[in-house]
Each structure stands twice: as structure tokens, then as C-alpha cells.
Amino acid sequence: GEDVEQSLFLSVREGDSSVINCTYTDSSSTYLYWYKQEPGAGLQLLTYIFSNMDMKQDQRLTVLLNKKDKHLSLRIADTQTGDSAIYFCAVAMDSSYKLIFGSGTRLLVRP
Amino acid sequence: DTGVSQNPRHKITKRGQNVTFRCDPISEHNRLYWYRQTLGQGPEFLTYFQNEAQLEKSRLLSDRFSAERPKGSFSTLEIQRTEQGDSAMYLCASSAGSMNTEAFFGQGTRLTVV
Numbered sequence: 001g002e003d004v005e006q007s008l009f010l011s012v013r014e015g016d017s018s019v020i021n022c023t024y025t026d027s028s029s030t031y032l033y034w035y036k037q038e039p040g041a042g043l044q045l046l047t048y049i050f051s052n053m054d055m056k057q058d059q060r061l062t063v064l065l066n067k068k069d070k071h072l073s074l075r076i077a078d079t080q081t082g083d084s085a086i087y088f089c090a091v092a093m094d095s096s097y098k099l100i101f102g103s104g105t106r107l108l109v110r111p
Numbered sequence: 112d113t114g115v116s117q118n119p120r121h122k123i124t125k126r127g128q129n130v131t132f133r134c135d136p137i138s139e140h141n142r143l144y145w146y147r148q149t150l151g152q153g154p155e156f157l158t159y160f161q162n163e164a165q166l167e168k169s170r171l172l173s174d175r176f177s178a179e180r181p182k183g184s185f186s187t188l189e190i191q192r193t194e195q196g197d198s199a200m201y202l203c204a205s206s207a208g209s210m211n212t213e214a215f216f217g218q219g220t221r222l223t224v225v
Contacts, residue, residue, distance in 0.1 A: 004153075031212045042115075042202060043154070043216040088153050096167055097212050098144060099204075101153030 002026040006089055006102035013110050018076040020105045022089030027070060029091040033099065034063065034074045037086045046074070046087075076107075084109045115217035117203050123223045124193055131189045132220045136205030143186050144214060145178055147171065148200040160186060193224045 003025045012018045030051050035043040049056045049063045056063045062075040076083055086106050090099040116135040124130050136143050141162050146154035157176070158168045162183040180186040190197055200221050204214040
């Protein structure tokens with residue numbers, strides 16, 4: 001089945017850019033998502049990209065998709081302390097659009 | 112609309128007891144999903160409904176688990192004869208379905224089995 005991998009941890013200084021990476025195995029994935037989870041909370045949808053796109057920009061967020069390498073990244077510009085959270089990459093499978101998640105990347109923003 | 116609502120937020124139960132969780136999706140969202148999240152992991156798909164029809168169940172959903180969505184609006188997830196391994200966060204999500212692929216999550220129900 002589909003496997004989604006993420007690095008576990010990223011630490012950046014406030015004001016720097018953060019880049020969170022994700023790889024997946026199933027090339028038939030249709031939509032790819034980034035969710036944010038703060039402690040004790042549910043998941044907040046940040047952005048998503050359709051598999052026929054290379055890039056999507058939404059304010060401070062830029063998503064890059066390399067379909068050949070099955071690699072997805074999320075860049076957060078001007079990272080703030082409020083961006084500290086766990087970020088999950090997820091891919092949608094088949095017509096059910098059920099999501100397969102990675103294990104999450106914990107982003108720590110240092111003042 | 113206040114988003115996806117889940118109740119209760121927390122549940123502590125003794126091993127062997129039955130528990131039931133409720134999810135109220137965003138109004139007029141015809142797709143509803145249940146996921147389970149254990150500590151340090153991403154959510155894992157359990158099951159999903161399109162309107163009142165349960166269209167897919169994961170292998171993770173043992174026969175002690177049952178989910179319903181009787182009128183195509185709210186859904187319940189019941190776990191019978193709970194085990195310590197059932198301790199997790201249970202997340203509900205809804206989407207408008209069809210070509211709308213954005214799924215919105217509730218705050219989750221944290222289950223602790225003692």
C-alpha cells in the first residue's frame with residue numbers, strides 16, 4: 001500500500017524560512033495535502049496541491065511537487081513562533097479521497 | 112458553521128467497557144471519515160461514509176468497532192469491550208465530496224482505557 005515518509009524534526013530561527021519534506025510511494029496519488037496540528041488539537045488544513053501541478057503558493061506557504069521523484073515539500077516563509085507545531089503530509093487515494101498520512105514533522109521555531 | 116464537532120473531547124474508561132463517540136460534520140458535507148491517531152504517529156484511516164452508506168472499512172477496524180451514520184448527518188463510532196490498545200485520539204473529518212477534496216477535521220476524542 002501507500003507509504004508516506006517525513007523527517008521527524010526541524011528547528012529554525014524566527015524569521016527564517018522552513019522547508020518540510022515528504023516522500024510517497026504511490027504515483028497514482030491524486031491530491032497531496034499539508035495539515036498542521038497543535039498540541040491536543042485536531043488537524044488544520046493548510047494547503048493542498050493536485051498531482052498535475054508543480055507548485056502552489058498561498059501567502060507564506062509554498063508547496064512544491066516533484067512527481068518524478070514522488071517528493072513534496074512545504075516552505076514557510078518568515079517563520080513565526082506561532083508556526084511551531086507538527087506538520088503532516090497526506091496523500092489522497094482513489095475516489096474515496098481517504099488520506100494516508102506521514103508520521104509528522106515537529107517544527108520548533110526558536111526566538 | 113462551527114466546523115466539525117466531536118463529543119466527548121476526552122473519555123476515560125475501564126477495560127472491557129463499551130464507549131461511543133459522536134461526530135457532527137459540517138452542514139451538507141456528504142462525506143464523513145473516521146481516523147485513529149496514536150502518540151507520535153499520523154492519523155490512520157478507519158472508515159468512511161457517503162451520506163448514510165458506509166463505503167469502506169480499514170483492516171484496523173476490528174469487529175469490536177462499529178460506525179453508523181443513520182440519517183446521513185451525524186455519525187457515531189462505538190467500541191465494544193475496550194482494550195488498552197484502543198487508547199488513542201479518534202478523529203472525524205468531513206468533506207463536501209464529489210470534486211471537492213478538502214477534508215476538515217474535528218478536535219478529536221481522546222480515549223484512555225485503564
